[in-house]
Every structure is written in C-alpha cells, then in structure tokens.
Amino acid sequence: MARAEWIAIDWGTSNLRVWAMQGATVLNAASSDRGMGRLDRDGFEPALVDLIGDWIDGPTMAVACGMVGSRQGWVEAPYATVPCAALPEGMVRAPAADPRLTVWVIPGLRQMSPADVMRGEETQIAGFLALNPGWDGVICLPGTHTKWVHVSAGEVISFQTFMTGELFSVIGTQTVLRHSISADGWDEAAYGQGLDDSFSRPERLAARLFSLRAEALVSTLSPTAARARLSGLLIGSELAAAKPYWLGQQVAVIGAGTVAGLYIKALAAQHVPAIQADGERATLAGLTAAWRKLKEI
Amino acid sequence: MARAEWIAIDWGTSNLRVWAMQGATVLNAASSDRGMGRLDRDGFEPALVDLIGDWIDGPTMAVACGMVGSRQGWVEAPYATVPCAALPEGMVRAPAADPRLTVWVIPGLRQMSPADVMRGEETQIAGFLALNPGWDGVICLPGTHTKWVHVSAGEVISFQTFMTGELFSVIGTQTVLRHSISADGWDEAAYGQGLDDSFSRPERLAARLFSLRAEALVSTLSPTAARARLSGLLIGSELAAAKPYWLGQQVAVIGAGTVAGLYIKALAAQHVPAIQADGERATLAGLTAAWRKLKEI
Structure with a gap:
C-alpha cells in the first residue's frame, strides 16, 4: 500500500483511532480499544x-487530539484559555523512541468562569470551521459529556459541558431504575413526553426519575418506554439549562447518528432549526488543519 | 436472658435488623447484612x-416491614393504595417451617398518579403518628430514596420519592466526577453554596455537575468542597421540586444524624422550621403498633 504522508490520531479515554493520510485524503484507517x-x-x-x-x-508526522494530551496522557498539552482559536498555539511534541515518528498533540481548551474544559472537541470545532468558513453560531457536540460552544469570528467564545450521556448510562444501569429500563429499544412518544415534561418544568427532574420505577410497578410502563423517557427527561433538562446558548442562534450538531438526531429533534420542538455535521469528518478536517499549520513551521 | 414476647423486624434491601421485644420495650437487638x-x-x-x-x-409472633414484603421478598404483601392509613389492613403471613414462628409482613403503600411506591417508610410514618397523635403535616424521610409524605387525620394522603441519596452515590463514585470528589469529609460553606445555586435556579442542575470536575482542573476546588457542593446541588434541586409538599406546612424529618441534619438546614434556609424524629424509634413504634393490631385479631 501507499506510504502515509502523515498520520491523523483521535485518542480518547476509551478508544484509539488512526488514519493514514495523503493531504486531506484518507488512505487507510484502524482503531483499537x-x-x-x-x-x-x-x-x-x-x-x-x-x-x-x-x-x-x-520520517512521518503524526497529529493527535483528545485525552492523549491530558495530565494522565502521553504528554500534557496544557489547556489554552478561551476566548481563543479552536486550534490555538501550543501543540506539544510527545516523546517517541521510534526515529520515524514525530507526534504532535493538540491542546484542549479551558474556560475560567464558569470553569469548564474540553479535549478533542476543539479539533472537531476547528474542522467544522475549516469546512464552513465564516460560520458563526452555536455548536452542540453530543456525547458522554455534551458540549455547547459559542463560536464567533473563528474563535471559541464560551462553552458549557453537560454530563447527560454519562448520567443516562449510570442512572439506567447503576441505580434501582435498572430494573425498569431496557438495555436498548426505543419509544418515540415516550422520548417526546420526557422531553416536554422536563423542558417545561426542569425543576421537577429530580422528582420524575423515580416515577420510571414506580410506573413500572403500579402501572404498565414498558422498559423500552422507560428508557426513551429517561433520555427525554435528561436531554430536556439539558436544553432548558443550555437555553442561553441556543436561543436565537443558528445551531450545528456535530456527531454521528442516533444521539445527534435526538438533539436535533429536541431543538426542533423549540423551533430551533439545526444542521447536522458528521463527527468523524469534522475530526479529520481539524487534524488536517493542525497538520497544515505544523508543515508551515 | 428473658424470652422475647415478640420480634420486631426491619428487613431492607441491604440489611436485616431485629429486636427482641417485651410490649414496647426492647430487650435485645441484632443485625446482619x-x-x-x-x-x-x-x-x-x-x-x-x-x-x-x-x-x-x-410460639412467638414476629412483625416485619420493608423490602421483605416485595415481589422478590419472603412473601409478597401487596401494596395498599393511598389515601389510606399508614398501617392499612392487609398484613400477610410469611411461610415459616419453624413451628415456633408466626411471621407477619406489613404491606407497602402505592400511589396511582403520579405513580409512586414505598416499603418500610409507611411503618416509620405509623410509628411517628403513634408517638405524636393527631399530628398533621408533611413528613420527610431522607435516605437512598427520600420520601416526602403528606399526612392528615391519621392517613397518608400523597407522597413523592426522590432518588437523591442514590444519585449522590452513583454520581460521586461512578462518573468522571469521582476524580474530583472525596469519599468523606465536609465543607459547610460549599454545601450552602450548592444548595442556594440549585434551589434558586434548579433548571441549571444539569449544567452545574460537570463544573465540579472543571473547577478542580482549572481552579482550586478541593475534593471535600466538591463533595459537599454536590450534596447541596442535589438536595437543593430536590427541595425546589418538593416545594408543593413543604410550603406552608409543618415538617418532620425522620432519620438519624447527618443526612437528616442536611435536610433540616436546607429547610431552615427557606424559613421552614422542621422537627427531627429518630428513625429507629419511629420504626419500632410502627412495628409495635402493627403487633398490637395483630394481637387484637
């Protein structure tokens, strides 16, 4: 096969994904856990x-984003402080013994007040902006820790993290609700009901969780409907809290498939049209932008 | 030692506690996991x-409350439906091979809409009412699943369960926040801050959780302060949602030590004076009231 001109790396907490690149073109891809x-x-x-x-x-250059640059990573790439470019100065070289490899790590971003941090999403944001030059508005990146990011004039102005994905997982599998919630399956009406309930009365979220268990015991709530309702309750609560971000803004949701679709549906219910952008494409565009900056050095 | 006149049993999901009783007097106590x-x-x-x-x-009578009467328990004691007495009809005899033992199980309570259930707390409520005849108001029973209960004219009118204790546990130990939260210790100011934040803007709870992690990374939030703030955020959110219960009511908090104290402090901040009642004393008074009813049969 063709030799890679450079290597793109997305290295998170749980997974390592790599691509053999020729300019902005993917020659090959691989991943591991x-x-x-x-x-x-x-x-x-x-x-x-x-x-x-x-x-x-x-000799080959590699460019990495994600938790690989955290204090517990390969090398610490200290946070850049917003407001700043999504790809700020401050890429850090990781120590590699293999003489063929020059590995650069992209720094994460931090916000001093309210305190917040990201690692990895900044590269997707940079990629989205590279693919959509001049775009101003709010970017939502759903995931284990969903980020809402205000972008203007090519800079990240502010952002906020919600633990919605992680809460969905621990509440659904580690609490008493696990007895009433299926591991998969979906009920669109139950999702919409949870969303409405929680968006319109977000202060009642804490009261609504146990009802998923109680309705299964005294009524007929199915485990699939309970799962979708829990998702709706949590995303509705997030949307209520993130209102200062999306209200009156154009919104882009970066992410693959199902979860991004849930956010787009939730935003549509508030009459906020949102575009969806592919997460992997954004990551690769961001890593490519970083590689181009490094080539110029 | 003196032979027990009867046996009081509090049998929950995690623990079994028993008392050797002479009338309302405790002769001996024991417990296991x-x-x-x-x-x-x-x-x-x-x-x-x-x-x-x-x-x-x-031949000895034993009276049990708690999850021992659930579908997965020794014998199912079907829920009584509120409004009803805290100790309704419907105690169920558990099958015991030992000819000395007659074991009765107290039914839990259920509410059809909004759906809710309790098992064990109804006995504490009955005990509190036996110790405080004619008491009307709201009883708060903090725990893994905190209950708010409206009591009037000796009946349970309605109730609502909050998973606050369980959420505190899984969020503090099973999510990314575990890296920033101590296993014990306390910071009173941080508790008060979390309480205020979350009670005044409960819709922002989802946004405030990740800040416990982020402030530890970009600022100087200590693990002890993060633990107390998480507790304040969750209890403040519960108090906001439970406002229809406590507003303008006299409130009794049934429970031991620390956690009951947190609720009393939180209520005091809303100018709601609450009395504290000992949980074990309430349980024993409730089991004693049930035993007296059984003796009359």
Whole structure:
C-alpha cells in the first residue's frame, strides 16, 4: 500500500483511532480499544506503532487530539484559555523512541468562569470551521459529556459541558431504575413526553426519575418506554439549562447518528432549526488543519 | 436472658435488623447484612432464625416491614393504595417451617398518579403518628430514596420519592466526577453554596455537575468542597421540586444524624422550621403498633 504522508490520531479515554493520510485524503484507517484510560505513560507509543507501523517507512508526522494530551496522557498539552482559536498555539511534541515518528498533540481548551474544559472537541470545532468558513453560531457536540460552544469570528467564545450521556448510562444501569429500563429499544412518544415534561418544568427532574420505577410497578410502563423517557427527561433538562446558548442562534450538531438526531429533534420542538455535521469528518478536517499549520513551521 | 414476647423486624434491601421485644420495650437487638437483595425465597427463614433463635423458646409472633414484603421478598404483601392509613389492613403471613414462628409482613403503600411506591417508610410514618397523635403535616424521610409524605387525620394522603441519596452515590463514585470528589469529609460553606445555586435556579442542575470536575482542573476546588457542593446541588434541586409538599406546612424529618441534619438546614434556609424524629424509634413504634393490631385479631 501507499506510504502515509502523515498520520491523523483521535485518542480518547476509551478508544484509539488512526488514519493514514495523503493531504486531506484518507488512505487507510484502524482503531483499537487502547484508550488513554487503559495506558500508562510508556504504553502510548507501542499502542500507536501497533496500528500504524505498516503505514510508515521513513520520517512521518503524526497529529493527535483528545485525552492523549491530558495530565494522565502521553504528554500534557496544557489547556489554552478561551476566548481563543479552536486550534490555538501550543501543540506539544510527545516523546517517541521510534526515529520515524514525530507526534504532535493538540491542546484542549479551558474556560475560567464558569470553569469548564474540553479535549478533542476543539479539533472537531476547528474542522467544522475549516469546512464552513465564516460560520458563526452555536455548536452542540453530543456525547458522554455534551458540549455547547459559542463560536464567533473563528474563535471559541464560551462553552458549557453537560454530563447527560454519562448520567443516562449510570442512572439506567447503576441505580434501582435498572430494573425498569431496557438495555436498548426505543419509544418515540415516550422520548417526546420526557422531553416536554422536563423542558417545561426542569425543576421537577429530580422528582420524575423515580416515577420510571414506580410506573413500572403500579402501572404498565414498558422498559423500552422507560428508557426513551429517561433520555427525554435528561436531554430536556439539558436544553432548558443550555437555553442561553441556543436561543436565537443558528445551531450545528456535530456527531454521528442516533444521539445527534435526538438533539436535533429536541431543538426542533423549540423551533430551533439545526444542521447536522458528521463527527468523524469534522475530526479529520481539524487534524488536517493542525497538520497544515505544523508543515508551515 | 428473658424470652422475647415478640420480634420486631426491619428487613431492607441491604440489611436485616431485629429486636427482641417485651410490649414496647426492647430487650435485645441484632443485625446482619442478609438483606432482601442477597436472599432467594428459601433464604429468609434461616437468615432470621440465625439472629433470633436464642430469643425464643415457644410460639412467638414476629412483625416485619420493608423490602421483605416485595415481589422478590419472603412473601409478597401487596401494596395498599393511598389515601389510606399508614398501617392499612392487609398484613400477610410469611411461610415459616419453624413451628415456633408466626411471621407477619406489613404491606407497602402505592400511589396511582403520579405513580409512586414505598416499603418500610409507611411503618416509620405509623410509628411517628403513634408517638405524636393527631399530628398533621408533611413528613420527610431522607435516605437512598427520600420520601416526602403528606399526612392528615391519621392517613397518608400523597407522597413523592426522590432518588437523591442514590444519585449522590452513583454520581460521586461512578462518573468522571469521582476524580474530583472525596469519599468523606465536609465543607459547610460549599454545601450552602450548592444548595442556594440549585434551589434558586434548579433548571441549571444539569449544567452545574460537570463544573465540579472543571473547577478542580482549572481552579482550586478541593475534593471535600466538591463533595459537599454536590450534596447541596442535589438536595437543593430536590427541595425546589418538593416545594408543593413543604410550603406552608409543618415538617418532620425522620432519620438519624447527618443526612437528616442536611435536610433540616436546607429547610431552615427557606424559613421552614422542621422537627427531627429518630428513625429507629419511629420504626419500632410502627412495628409495635402493627403487633398490637395483630394481637387484637
């Protein structure tokens, strides 16, 4: 196969994803479950070389984003402070013993007040802006920790993180509600009901959770409907709290498939039209933008 | 030692507590970790006899409350539907092979709309009412699943469950916040701050959780302060949602020590004076009232 001109790396807590790149073109892709959370400092280089060893035969640059740059990562890439460009100065070189590899890590962003941090999403934002030059508005990045990001004139102005995905997971699997909630399946009406309930009376979220269990016991709430209603309750509550972000703004939701669709549906119910952008495409565009900056140095 | 006249049993999901009783007087007490959650149907009688075998030498009545009466318990004691007395008709006899034992199980209460259920707290409510005849108002029973209960003319009128205790536990130990939250310790100012934040703007709860992590990363929030603030955020949110219960009512908080104190402090901040009643005393008074009813049969 063709030798990679450079390597794109998305290295999160749980997963490592790599692409062999020629300019902005993907030649090959691979992934493993050797995320930052499973590695100690000496484990990063072997985990990377295992995936990309066959793609390189001489000096090659690699550009990485995500938790690989955290204090517990391969090398700490200190946060840049907003407002700033999504791809600010301050990429940090990771120590690699393999003489073929030059690995750069993109810094995350932080906000001093209210305190907030991101690692990885800044690269998707930079990629989205590279694909949509001049775009101003609010970017929503759903996930384990959903981010709402106000972008203007090419800079990240402010952002806010919601633990909605993680709350959905722990409430649905680690609390008493697990007895009443299915592991998969969906009920669109129940999702809409949860969304409405919680958006219109967000202060009652705490009161509504146990009712998922109680309705299963005294009434006929199905485990599938309970799952969708829990999702609606949590996303509705998030939307109520994130209103200062999306109200009167154009919104882009960056992410794949199902979860991004839930946010777009929730925004539509508030008469906020939102465009959806592919998450992997945004990541690759952001890593490519970072690689171009490094080539210029 | 003196033979027990009867046996009082509080049998929850996690623990089994028993008392050797003479009328309303405690002769002896014991407990084990053989809660309902760890037993199959054949395991209940041996778990009980292991604790009380030495206290009985002839036919003895035992009265039990809690999850022992759930569908997964020793015998199902079907819910009574509110409004009704805290100790309604419908105690169910559990099948015991030991000829000395007659074991009665107190039914839980259910509410059809909004759906809700309790098992065990109804006995504490009955006990509190036995100790405070004619009391009308709202009873708050803090715990893994906190209950707010409207009581009038000796009946339970309505109630609502909040998963506050369980949410505190899973959010503090099973999510990313665990890295920023201590396992114990306390910071009174941080508790008050979380309480105020969340009570005054409950719709922002979802936004405030991740800030506990972010402030630890970009600022100087201590793990102890983060723990107290999380508690304040969740209790403040509960208080906002439970306002229809406590507003303009006299309130009694039934429970031991620390957690009951947190609720009393939170209510005091809203200018609601609340009395505190001991949980174990209420349980024993409720079981004693049930035993007296059974003796009359």
